[in-house]
Amino acid sequence: MGTVVDAPAVVTEKEVVAENMLGDKKVTVVFVLGGPGSGKGTQCSNIVEHFGFTHLSAGDLLRAEIKSGSENGTMIENMIKEGKIVPSEVTIKLLQQAMIKNENDKFLIDGFPRNEENRAAFENTKISPAFVLFFNCSEEEMERRLLGRNEGRVDDNIETIRKRFKVFVESSLPVIEYYDAKDKVKKIDAAKPIPEVFEDVKAIFAPYAKAT
Ligand SMILES: Nc1ncnc2c1ncn2[C@@H]1O[C@H](COP(=O)(O)OP(=O)(O)O)[C@@H](O)[C@H]1O
Ligand SMILES: Nc1ccn([C@@H]2O[C@H](COP(=O)(O)OP(=O)(O)O)[C@@H](O)[C@H]2O)c(=O)n1
Numbered sequence: 001m002g003t004v005v006d007a008p009a010v011v012t013e014k015e016v017v018a019e020n021m022l023g024d025k026k027v028t029v030v031f032v033l034g035g036p037g038s039g040k041g042t043q044c045s046n047i048v049e050h051f052g053f054t055h056l057s058a059g060d061l062l063r064a065e066i067k068s069g070s071e072n073g074t075m076i077e078n079m080i081k082e083g084k085i086v087p088s089e090v091t092i093k094l095l096q097q098a099m100i101k102n103e104n105d106k107f108l109i110d111g112f113p114r115n116e117e118n119r120a121a122f123e124n125t126k127i128s129p130a131f132v133l134f135f136n137c138s139e140e141e142m143e144r145r146l147l148g149r150n151e152g153r154v155d156d157n158i159e160t161i162r163k164r165f166k167v168f169v170e171s172s173l174p175v176i177e178y179y180d181a182k183d184k185v186k187k188i189d190a191a192k193p194i195p196e197v198f199e200d201v202k203a204i205f206a207p208y209a210k211a212t
């Protein structure tokens with residue numbers, strides 16, 4: 001009788017162990033989402049400094065891929081100029097390589113998943129986010145920030161910004177709603193000044209505080 005009672009517990013434990021494994025490393029992943037210019041990259045830098053996560057920006061990885069002269073470079077560049085979402089097989093490969101290469105086991109994945117295709121394909125990797133940090137900000141404020149970003153990006157111009165806002169509403173918000181239905185979304189008011197936004201972020205990351 002004892003074995004019958006024990007059996008389900010053993011199966012559950014195995015499933016938990018298999019989840020979130022990357023090679024022989026068990027990883028913690030937080031998705032950082034929000035419209036273009038909502039402050040994802042800025043707050044990720046703060047989180048890295050205070051909570052020992054490694055920041056992986058999908059956009060930065062794609063831009064590095066263009067610079068590296070990869071065979072996908074031209075396709076990626078054209079899609080970024082148009083504000084379109086690059087096929088997940090490209091982006092997921094870059095994210096996986098970056099996580100394997102890095103010794104850390106805590107990752108902020110910034111700007112991914114940006115559409116249902118991104119989300120569903122990443123789910124196949126069996127890594128699921130601990131939670132989703134969502135920076136909520138008005139388009140008016142995001143537009144102002146993007147036009148002042150001054151990083152020389154090909155997509156920080158008003159025509160591409162409008163296209164990116166449309167893609168955000170039509171393709172990215174449904175992903176946030178998907179995770180919200182699973183109670184995984186932690187929503188932040190991102191319209192406030194940078195230090196005030198970080199105060200709210202800090203409260204969410206407190207359980208992940210670095211051991212001193
Ligand atoms: N809370 C904020 N208030 C004002 N400006 C901000 C704030 N957060 C970020 N910024 C600025 O807005 C621009 C976009 O921020 P960034 O972190 O690159 O956003 P995202 O990665 O979401 O596009 C940057 O120039 C950044 O310095
Ligand atoms: N998951 C992703 C993330 C970014 N991208 C592309 O990269 C562009 C810039 O993304 P980003 O995250 O650096 O942009 P911001 O939100 O930081 O302004 C997007 O508009 C897409 O064209 C993508 O195709 N797929």
Ligand SMILES: [Mg+2]
Nearest residue numbers: 040041057059
């Ligand atoms: Mg960014």
